Amino acid sequence: MLKKISNIGDCGITCDFGDEVNKKTNKEVIKLFNFIQESVNSKKIKGILNYTPSYNKLIINFELGKIKSKEIIEFIKVSDYSKTTLSEKNKIVEIPICYDEEFALDIKRLEEKTKLSFKEIVNDHLNTDFFVYMIGFVPGQPFLGDLNKKLYHDRLDTPRVKINKGSVGIVEKFCTIYTFESPGGWNIVGRTPLDLFNINKKNTSMLSPGDTVKFKSITKKDLSSFKNE
């Protein structure tokens, strides 16, 4: 439930849904996000520049001079967005992943730590319906959850200087996919050949907050012959 709305500087507001990081809270965030996005697209509200959901908050940025924070807060308060359901708007996306040891850099360590076999770890990962909590930091990077509790693991003590694009990593109950080559501290369990982000496409990001992701295991050969549409 929406607990508090407050100003961020003179051109932003935070809609705070409480301190919990779980799907239930995040789904409430996504409902408001969907509502704002739809209201912007159908021109029911003017002057909104960006709307950024995260685990437990929605940040709305607006153009000062076009609208005031008071008006946006009022707009949210009188709406009945919380009655909408997510399934109408959000999709299920299948993402191919190769768990070959060449790409699954940290699975060996996870086997030791979790006392699970390689196969058990992979099966757990494959059998999870991941919810897209949020996208960002860099373009198109999704933050997915929740992992099976048995797989919970801390961040690497020393982050890697370079993680290849397409690497799939896990930390605590979350899973991410690196959409750009970058430094990073997540435990890498595989690689996807799928381009999740392409600025030149109409659908720039394959995933949106609130979508569901299922991974599908592919071989090393499938990975190298994979062609993005």
Place this chain on the structure above:
Amino acid sequence: MSNYFKVLRPGINSTFQDLGRFGLQHLGIVASGCMDQLLFYISNKLVGNKVSEGALEFAYQGPLLELVGESALVAVSGKVNFNIIDKNGETKKGMSNESFVVSNGDKIDILSTINSVYGYLSILGGFKLKEIKGSVSTLVKAKIGPNNGDKLKIDDKIFFTKSNSAGETKKIEFEFDADNTIRVMKGSQFGYFSKKSQQYFFSKEYKVTRLTDRMGMRLEGEKLENMVSKNIKSEGITKGSIQIPGDGQPIVLLSDHPTIGGYPKIANVITADYDKLVQKIQGSKIKFKLVDLVVAESAFQDYIAKFNKF
């Protein structure tokens, strides 16, 4: 016949920018856009463009450009030391904030900004730039924007639409605000910081370090002590937020900021003072002053009045 500028020297960080690319932050794409909106506006005004037309933004040292093709009306905004070198090699001092005509073979040599960081080059009719998701702004770290999302490089050609060189020249009087006080509102995690640190933040000077670019401005000064938690659950970032990482030194998040982040934020720079802040050069000392929303909104009215003056 195609008209273009040949890039003989790219400058330190020369990129095309407009007012920004909006409605995509939820997909990890920050708005970007010109750092100094007033100067961007002035550069377009000087050549008679619509005020949202894409311009070339440069920082500290700008580019050396040679015109190939038909004459064009151009303008450089800011406090900029630049020369115009004609095709016979004769050098003439350039005047900022004043439009002028350049012809085939002429070179514009943007040597440096003076006691400021950013300046803009505009051309009547606009540069021929590929719009991406409704904007020609460049986000270099994600390779989004015209020129393949990159900074200017040597030998690049910047094409422009046939410019009416007979267009009216114009001059605008412009001075930077020399005052070093930046007005801010309390940040989302203001209460995380000790009473003493809150006082320091509004009374001590902070120095702009060299680790400053379009993404953020790292400051150096009295260390700020976090009493609650050095990390928060990652949340959406707003331009002008001042975050305090574990080392207690502030970072102001600027136009190319990450879309989400997990450091506590002590304050937010008000819109009216953003241009002033980003023009502070390395080594400048700034002070933060606390204001409320009423003051920020009224300061914005004064800021907009400046635009309407030109």
